[in-house]
Amino acid sequence: MSRIGNSPVAIPQGVDVKIGDGEITVKGKLGELNQKFEDVVVKQEDGQIVVERSDESKASKSKHGLYRALINNMIEGVTNGFTKELELVGVGYRASNQGQKLDIAIGFSHNIVFDLAPEVKVETITEKGKNPRIKLTSHDKQLVSQVAAKIRSYRKPEPYKGKGIKYVGEYIRRKAGKSA
Numbered sequence: 801m802s803r804i805g806n807s808p809v810a811i812p813q814g815v816d817v818k819i820g821d822g823e824i825t826v827k828g829k830l831g832e833l834n835q836k837f838e839d840v841v842v843k844q845e846d847g848q849i850v851v852e853r854s855d856e857s858k859a860s861k862s863k864h865g866l867y868r869a870l871i872n873n874m875i876e877g878v879t880n881g882f883t884k885e886l887e888l889v890g891v892g893y894r895a896s897n898q899g900q901k902l903d904i905a906i907g908f909s910h911n912i913v914f915d916l917a918p919e920v921k922v923e924t925i926t927e928k929g930k931n932p933r934i935k936l937t938s939h940d941k942q943l944v945s946q947v948a949a950k951i952r953s954y955r956k957p958e959p960y961k962g963k964g965i966k967y968v969g970e971y972i973r974r975k976a977g978k979s980a
Contacts, residue, residue, distance in 0.1 A: 808850045815827070816828070819842050822837060826878055830939040835867075839853075839855075839860040873942075877938075885934070885968035886934040886948060886951055887965070889965075890906065904965075906964075917943060919940055921937045951965060952967070959972065959974055960975055
C-alpha cells in the first residue's frame, strides 16, 4: 500500500491547477509545469489534489506514489523554486558566468563552457579564501538536478584529496592513500 500516494497535495494561494485528459498543468508565480500521467486518477477536491489508483494492477500501484510526488514537486517548484549549489574543490578551479553560459576551469587544457537551459538561473560565487561555488535555481526540480549532475560529472570528487566538483554539504569518503 502506498503511504505517499494516499496523502493529498495541498494547493497554496496563487497556484492554478488544470487537470486535463491524462495531463496536469500547474501555474504559479515562478512559472508553469506540465506532467502527463497514466494508470492513476487525479482529482481536485476543495483545495487539494488527490491521486488514486485506477485499478489494483502492478503498474498503477507502482505509479501511485510516483505521480503524487511529481505533482507535489511541481507545486513546490512554482511557489518556492529549487536550488542546487555546487562547490569546486581544487587549486586553480574557477567558475564564472555570462548570462546563461557557465565557464568552468577544472584542470583540463581548455575551459568547459556549459550552455544552460533558459529556465535555470545560474550564479557564481567567488570569495577570497573559500572554494568557488555555482548556484543553480529553477522552478523545475528535475531540470535543475539534471543540470547539476551534468556539471558534477565533468570532475567528480576523488576520495584521496577530495578534489573535484561536489554538492555543498556532500560528504566525501576519504581513503588513506599509500602507507610507506
